[in-house]
Amino acid sequence: MSNFYLDNPSLRHHLHHPLMRRIVELRERNYAEAEKYDYAPFDFEDAMDSYEKVMEIAGDVIGEIVAPNAEDVDHTGPSVVNNRVVYAPGTVENLKATTQAGLMGLSMPRRYNGLNFPMVAFIMASDMAARADAGFCNLWALQDCAETLYEFGDEAQKQQFIPRVCAGETMSMDLTEPDAGSDLQAVMLRATYDEANDCWRLNGVKRFITNGDSDIHLVLARSEEGTKDGRGLSMFIYDKRDGGVNVRRIENKMGIKGSPTCELTYKNAKAQLCGSRRLGLIKYVMSLMNGARLGIMAQATGLSEAAYREAIAYARDRKQFGKAIIEFPAVYEMIANIKAKLDASRAILYETSRFVDVYKILEDIEKERKLAPEEKEELKKYKKLADAFTPLGKAMNTEYANQNTYDCIQIHGGSGFMKDYPCERYYRDARITNIYEGTTQLQVVAAIRHVLTGTYLSQMKVYQEEQLNPELDGLKTRLAKLVEIYEQLVPKVADTKDNEYIDFQARRLVESAGHIVLSYLLLLDANRNPEEFSRSAEVYVTFAEAEVKKIEEFINSFDVNSLKYYKQV
Amino acid sequence: MSLKIIVLAKQVPDTRNVGKDAMKADGTVNRAALPAIFNPEDLNALEQALRLKDEFPGSTLTLLTMGPPRAADIIREGLFRGADNGYLLTDRVFAGADTLATSYALHEAIKKIGKFDLIISGRQAIDGDTAQVGPQVAEKLGISQITYAEEIRSIKDGKITVKRRLERGVEIVEGKLPLLVTVNGSAPNCRPRNARLIQQYKYAKTASERQTESNDYVNICNTRACINLEEWSAADVNADPKQCGLSGSPTKVKKIENVVFQAKESKTIDSSDLQIEDLIIELITNHTIG
Numbered sequence: 001m002s003n004f005y006l007d008n009p010s011l012r013h014h015l016h017h018p019l020m021r022r023i024v025e026l027r028e029r030n031y032a033e034a035e036k037y038d039y040a041p042f043d044f045e046d047a048m049d050s051y052e053k054v055m056e057i058a059g060d061v062i063g064e065i066v067a068p069n070a071e072d073v074d075h076t077g078p079s080v081v082n083n084r085v086v087y088a089p090g091t092v093e094n095l096k097a098t099t100q101a102g103l104m105g106l107s108m109p110r111r112y113n114g115l116n117f118p119m120v121a122f123i124m125a126s127d128m129a130a131r132a133d134a135g136f137c138n139l140w141a142l143q144d145c146a147e148t149l150y151e152f153g154d155e156a157q158k159q160q161f162i163p164r165v166c167a168g169e170t171m172s173m174d175l176t177e178p179d180a181g182s183d184l185q186a187v188m189l190r191a192t193y194d195e196a197n198d199c200w201r202l203n204g205v206k207r208f209i210t211n212g213d214s215d216i217h218l219v220l221a222r223s224e225e226g227t228k229d230g231r232g233l234s235m236f237i238y239d240k241r242d243g244g245v246n247v248r249r250i251e252n253k254m255g256i257k258g259s260p261t262c263e264l265t266y267k268n269a270k271a272q273l274c275g276s277r278r279l280g281l282i283k284y285v286m287s288l289m290n291g292a293r294l295g296i297m298a299q300a301t302g303l304s305e306a307a308y309r310e311a312i313a314y315a316r317d318r319k320q321f322g323k324a325i326i327e328f329p330a331v332y333e334m335i336a337n338i339k340a341k342l343d344a345s346r347a348i349l350y351e352t353s354r355f356v357d358v359y360k361i362l363e364d365i366e367k368e369r370k371l372a373p374e375e376k377e378e379l380k381k382y383k384k385l386a387d388a389f390t391p392l393g394k395a396m397n398t399e400y401a402n403q404n405t406y407d408c409i410q411i412h413g414g415s416g417f418m419k420d421y422p423c424e425r426y427y428r429d430a431r432i433t434n435i436y437e438g439t440t441q442l443q444v445v446a447a448i449r450h451v452l453t454g455t456y457l458s459q460m461k462v463y464q465e466e467q468l469n470p471e472l473d474g475l476k477t478r479l480a481k482l483v484e485i486y487e488q489l490v491p492k493v494a495d496t497k498d499n500e501y502i503d504f505q506a507r508r509l510v511e512s513a514g515h516i517v518l519s520y521l522l523l524l525d526a527n528r529n530p531e532e533f534s535r536s537a538e539v540y541v542t543f544a545e546a547e548v549k550k551i552e553e554f555i556n557s558f559d560v561n562s563l564k565y566y567k568q569v
Numbered sequence: 570m571s572l573k574i575i576v577l578a579k580q581v582p583d584t585r586n587v588g589k590d591a592m593k594a595d596g597t598v599n600r601a602a603l604p605a606i607f608n609p610e611d612l613n614a615l616e617q618a619l620r621l622k623d624e625f626p627g628s629t630l631t632l633l634t635m636g637p638p639r640a641a642d643i644i645r646e647g648l649f650r651g652a653d654n655g656y657l658l659t660d661r662v663f664a665g666a667d668t669l670a671t672s673y674a675l676h677e678a679i680k681k682i683g684k685f686d687l688i689i690s691g692r693q694a695i696d697g698d699t700a701q702v703g704p705q706v707a708e709k710l711g712i713s714q715i716t717y718a719e720e721i722r723s724i725k726d727g728k729i730t731v732k733r734r735l736e737r738g739v740e741i742v743e744g745k746l747p748l749l750v751t752v753n754g755s756a757p758n759c760r761p762r763n764a765r766l767i768q769q770y771k772y773a774k775t776a777s778e779r780q781t782e783s784n785d786y787v788n789i790c791n792t793r794a795c796i797n798l799e800e801w802s803a804a805d806v807n808a809d810p811k812q813c814g815l816s817g818s819p820t821k822v823k824k825i826e827n828v829v830f831q832a833k834e835s836k837t838i839d840s841s842d843l844q845i846e847d848l849i850i851e852l853i854t855n856h857t858i859g
Contacts, residue, residue, distance in 0.1 A: 038793050039768035042786065053771060054764040061761045102764035115764055 002067065004128040005059025008305070010343065011124055013529050014350040015051060020120070023354060024048070026361040027118050037110050051121050057101050058125040065097045067132035073258035074135070074425050083246035085213035085260045094136050095168065104143055105166030108150060112162035119360065123298045123353045127346070130302025131309075134429035135258030137302065139211050141295045145171040145218050148288045149237070151364075152275035157237060161216050169215035173288055174238075174264060176208045182442060184220065184281055185230040189266060191221035200236055200273055202244070202266040210436075212262025213247050215240045218288065219271060220280050235280040236271040244269025255428030290386075292437045293394045294356060297349050300394075300401035300433040303426055304342040307401075307408035310423050311335055315411050325411070334407045336539045340522075341400040343536035347521035348393040348514075355386040388455040389517075391438070391446035396514040398434035405430040441507070448506040452494055456513040457487065463520035468527045471534075475523055475541050482516050482548050489555055501560050508551045515544035571627035572724065574618045575679060577690035577703065578611035578632055578647065580640040584695050592825060598696055605639065607646050610691025612759035614752040617721050618689050619651045619760060625724070629653045631682060635663055635674055641775045644798050648770040649762040656682065657775055660802040665815035668697070672705030674813055677806040679710060687729070688749040692717060700751070707749035714749045715742055719756045775800040 005011055024047045025031075031047075033040035041047035069090030076088040087095070098104065106122045108114025122144065130137040146165040150158060165171060180186040189204035202221055206212070217238040224232035238245060244267055251261040275284055312335055315326035325331045359382040362375060371379065405427040409416035416423045434440045450456050460483050468476060489512065493505045519541045526537040582603030584591070590602045615632075622628045632647040632655035634640050644655035658678050666674065679688065688707070693700035700716075707714035719734040722741070733740045734753045772786045773796040803813050811817060838844040852858045 039765050041768075046786065050768045050771070053767050057762050057764055057767065065761075097761060100763065101761040102766070106764075115768075 002063035003056065003059040004063040004067070004131060005055045005124075007059075007063070008128075009532055010346055011055065011127070012052075013525065013532060014346065015055065015120065015124060016048070017120075017350065017354060019354045019358070020048065020118075023118050023120065023357045023361070026358065026365065027116065029365070033110060033116070040110060040116070051117065054103075054115070054117070055121065055124055055128075058103055059128055061097050061101045061103070062125075062128045062132045066094045066129060066136055069094055070133035070136070070258075071422065071425070073133060075257075077257045078250060078260040080247050080250055083248070085211075085247055085250065085262065087260070088258055091136060091139065091258050094133070095139065095170070098140055099168030103140070104168050105146060105162065106143070108146055108162050108166055112150075112158060113166040114162070118353075119294070119357045120350060120353045123294060123349065126295055126298035127302045127305070127349065130299040131305045132302075133258060134299055134303055134426075134433075135256035137299050138256060138259040139170060141298070142171045142173070142211055142214065144291050144295055145173055145216075145288065147291055148173075148218060148235075148284060149274065151287060152235070152284050153237070157272060157274065161237065161239075164216065170211055171216050171218070172209055172211045172214035173285075173292070174206045174209050174212065174217050174219040175285060177205060178207050181208075182439065184285065185228075185233075187220050187222060187233055187281070189219065189221040191223040191234060191236060191271065192225075193223075194270075197270070200271045202236060202238065202269040202271050204266050205248075206262075206264040206266070208251065209262045209264055210259055212250075212260065212264050213240070217245070218274065218284075219266075220285055221271075223273075223277050223280075230281040231278050233280040233282075233285075234277045235274045235284045237274050238266075238269055238271045242270040253432075255425070255431050257428075289437060290356075290390055293390050293443075294349075294352060296433055296437045297345075297352065297390075297393045297397045300397040300430065301342070301345045301349050303401040303430045303433070304338070304345055304397075304404040306426050307404040307423065307430075308335070308338045308342050310421070310426070311338055311408040311411045314415075314421070314423075318413075331411060334411055336535070337543065338404045338407055340536040340539035340543060341404055343525065343533055344518040344522050344540050345393075345397040345400050347525055348389065348518055349397060351521055352386060352389040352393045355382045355389055359383040359386055384455060385459065388447070388450035388459070391443035392450070392456070392510065392514050392517065394438065395434070395440045395443035395447065395510065396518060398430075399440060401430040401433050444507045444510045447510045447513070448502070451490055451506075451509045451513055452502075456517060457483070457490070460486075460513075460516055460520060463517075463524065466524060466527075468523065469530070471530070472523055472527055472537070475519075475537060478541055478545060479516065479519050479523065482512075482519070482545060485548055485552050486512050486516055489552060492555060496560060498560065501563060504563060504566070505555055505558075508555060512548045512551045515547050519544045570625050570724075571629070572621055572625050572686045573684060574621060574628060574630045575682060575685050575688045576611070576615050576618045576630060576632050576647065576652065577675060577688065577706065578615065578634045578643050579608045579691075579694045580605050580634065580636045580643045581608045581694050581696045582606075592827075605642065607643055608691055608694045608696075610693060610695075610752060610754050612691070613754060613756040614689045614691045614750075615647060615650060615652070616757055616759040617718070617750070617752055618687075621687070621721065621724065622651065631655060631685075633675065633678055633682070634658065635666075635671060635678075638775065638777050638800075641778055641798055641800075645770060645773055646762070648773060649767045650760055651763065651766065654799070656799045656801055658801050658806065659775075659777075660804075660813075662803040662808075662810050662813045665818060666813065667818035667820035668699050668701035668705060669819060670813055670815075670817035672702050672709055673817060674803070674806070674808050675702070676706050676709040677808040678801060679706070681801070681806045686746045687724075688712075688747075690749070690751050692751045692753050703749060703751035710749070712748050713744050714751070715744050716751045718750045718752045721750065770796060772796050773798050 024044055034042045073088045073090040078085050078087050105114040106117045110116050126137055126141045129140055143165055146162050177187055191200050191202055194201045219236045219238050220233055221236055222232050223234040246265050248263045248265050315331050316324055318325045359379050362379040408423045409427055412423055522537040522540050526533040582600050583606045593599045618630050622630050630652045632644050632652045634643040635658035638659055641657050647655055663674055690703040704714055715731045717733045718731045720732040722730040727746050728743055730743050734755050775798040
């Protein structure tokens with residue numbers, strides 16, 4: 001009997017963050033729906049109680065059904081029969097159980113049969129799902145595409161599709177093409193308007209589409225003939241019931257093998273335009289990707305959780321030289337670092353989710369009524385923070401998932417290299433997280449702006465201002481010193497005004513911001529819950545200090561003219 | 570077609586995790602010392618009923634349980650998974666009931682519920698392992714029964730087809746509605762609790778629970794009618810007190826013995842005919858089999 005919510009006190013800690021009061025009050029519009037829906041909360045405590053209960057259900061389904069199926073799903077995987085994807089039997093069972101448990105359409109409004117839960121709750125369920133089966137986490141979390149449909153679709157589209165998602169139909173986002181990966185502006189899939197039938201028609205090929213045989217697709221296509229860049233792209237909704245899209249093949253991947261990655265052919269597929277023409281990439285897909293990046297942060301965090309549990313269990317059990325290997329410093333250090341990186345990952349995951357919650361809900365409220373000036377300020381503040389924290393967290397958490405699963409195998413020694421233990425699966429699954437939805441290198445491109453404009457720095461100062469328990473004074477002083485280093489490093493690079501050089505050092509600057517931000521967040525967690533987080537706060541700050549000083553040394557001793565030794569000719 | 574389905578369920582002590590104070594000195598189960606759970610095979614029964622409800626929209630699924638006031642948990646658990654309503658049969662008069670008195674009380678309650686097409690219950694409860702209550706209820710109601718069901722295959726033209734799991738194989742049988750089915754533990758597990766239903770029914774309480782529990786949300790029972798759980802006494806179901814509880818129970822526990830498994834040594838044999846034959850002879854000789 002395992003419940004992935006109840007056995008993990010850090011989830012409960014993050015669910016009960018002080019900012020939740022504001023988030024829930026906004027999300028529930030001051031609890032106005034209690035009159036109308038017999039499952040809507042009456043007040044904050046009632047809502048939190050419901051989140052608790054639903055997280056417990058999610059933890060139960062994931063712990064009891066998804067986790068035991070994971071190994072078999074990894075080995076069996078999906079297949080293509082007559083141009084359609086057939087999921088592994090375990091995947092079918094997982095989808096059925098999560099649907100029966102009512103865990104689809106978690107964050108959709110009640111009027112479309114959703115639960116109207118905040119992003120924090122949705123992300124928490126993803127975090128748990130990834131710990132059990134990272135591939136399944138994708139299929140389940142793609143329900144978040146409904147968020148984009150809700151944000152930009154018209155009322156008829158919302159009514160047509162969102163209740164179907166809430167009833168368990170799956171979604172996909174069809175973006176990538178053979179020649180348009182990181183550079184989505186190059187998308188070629190053609191959308192033409194069919195006057196006779198008053199609909200759009202899609203023709204072309206998409207590649208690397210996660211869950212590409214889903215029920216409802218969001219498709220990026222070129223609607224403006226003759227254009228070559230992102231401004232000629234629009235977003236479309238394709239309904240599988242209409243037909244016209246076939247699965248040519250699925251990729252044979254290294255990891256997340258339960259999640260089918262499809263090559264799709266569109267032959268005159270009927271589609272609806274979602275939102276306005278030409279805004280497909282520049283507005284809608286950017287929003288879609290931000291949501292997806294948060295989802296991948298959760299996936300990476302869940303994988304780190306799995307790696308930590310597997311590593312510590314093995315190290316306690318395995319005896320060499322007459323004692324458990326966990327007693328050797330070389331091993332316990334690795335475990336302490338895995339745990340610290342895990343706790344740090346979770347800290348920024350939920351901090352970012354809260355930022356996203358506040359601004360997204362306010363944006364939604366803005367469609368209903370005019371916002372008060374202070375609400376507008378609030379929206380602006382959190383939108384900027386979400387924009388800054390999403391790429392930072394995506395970069396940090398997915399790299400940590402790789403490091404943690406790698407170390408998990410290392411702790412297992414030779415056994416970890418065998419298929420007998422799940423750590424090799426975690427390792428393979430983690431490898432994609434810092435690649436898809438934007439590689440770490442691309443997250444750095446998004447995050448460096450906030451290094452240069454000072455978003456991270458001012459947030460560090462906000463954290464520094466927090467009143468904490470005196471026991472944390474030592475760590476806080478050490479962190480303040482790191483901020484000083486960071487404050488010197490940024491202008492040192494930026495003042496060169498040499499864009500190529502700034503790009504060259506960008507990852508180092510973003511990482512130092514990441515180390516400091518994550519350290520502060522762990523400090524806040526330790527302040528609110530010393531028992532759970534004070535060890536990780538100590539370990540992480542020590543690690544962060546060494547990392548930031550390493551970066552400082554590198555940047556300070558680097559001669560701009562040395563770039564030529566790196567540049568490949 | 571829509572069906573009226575009644576599911577019989579029991580709250581039982583979780584005998585899968587037994588501590589040393591699990592039994593009282595008089596040999597009866599110390600229910601206070603064990604966590605109370607939904608009897609596992611009754612969950613299998615509930616799942617069969619929920620599948621019928623999925624297949625035949627408009628069907629109603631009513632839970633019926635007998636027990637102390639805290640057995641209202643069983644009704645709530647059922648509602649969280651998709652049952653439409655439920656009745657808790659609770660009264661001091663029912664205390665100490667054996668299978669005969671239990672099935673008497675249940676059948677009176679079923680008569681009060683009214684017309685039904687199907688009654689589904691678990692094969693047996695893990696606290697008594699008698700497997701008698703389901704069949705006795707059917708007898709008292711004068712309807713047919715199909716026991717050890719693993720799967721309700723179909724319902725068509727007033728006939729039900731059921732796959733039974735028996736010791737030496739399976740059997741597909743057909744029966745005429747209304748009838749009672751008892752479900753085996755080998756049937757599919759019950760589906761999880763549902764996120765929306767748990768929010769809808771989490772404050773569902775019986776009248777007596779509302780009297781004893783002080784909760785800020787008690788007043789909402791007036792605004793949301795669905796969360797008032799029905800509670801029936803012996804008088805409510807016109808049950809004869811003499812046939813209920815201890816006085817209606819011919820079964821008396823005479824003696825309880827603690828059985829301690831004493832495995833002396835393990836023995837490994839290979840799959841050769843000779844070794845298997847030797848083992849069979851040994852087991853027959855010491856009366857383990859035969």
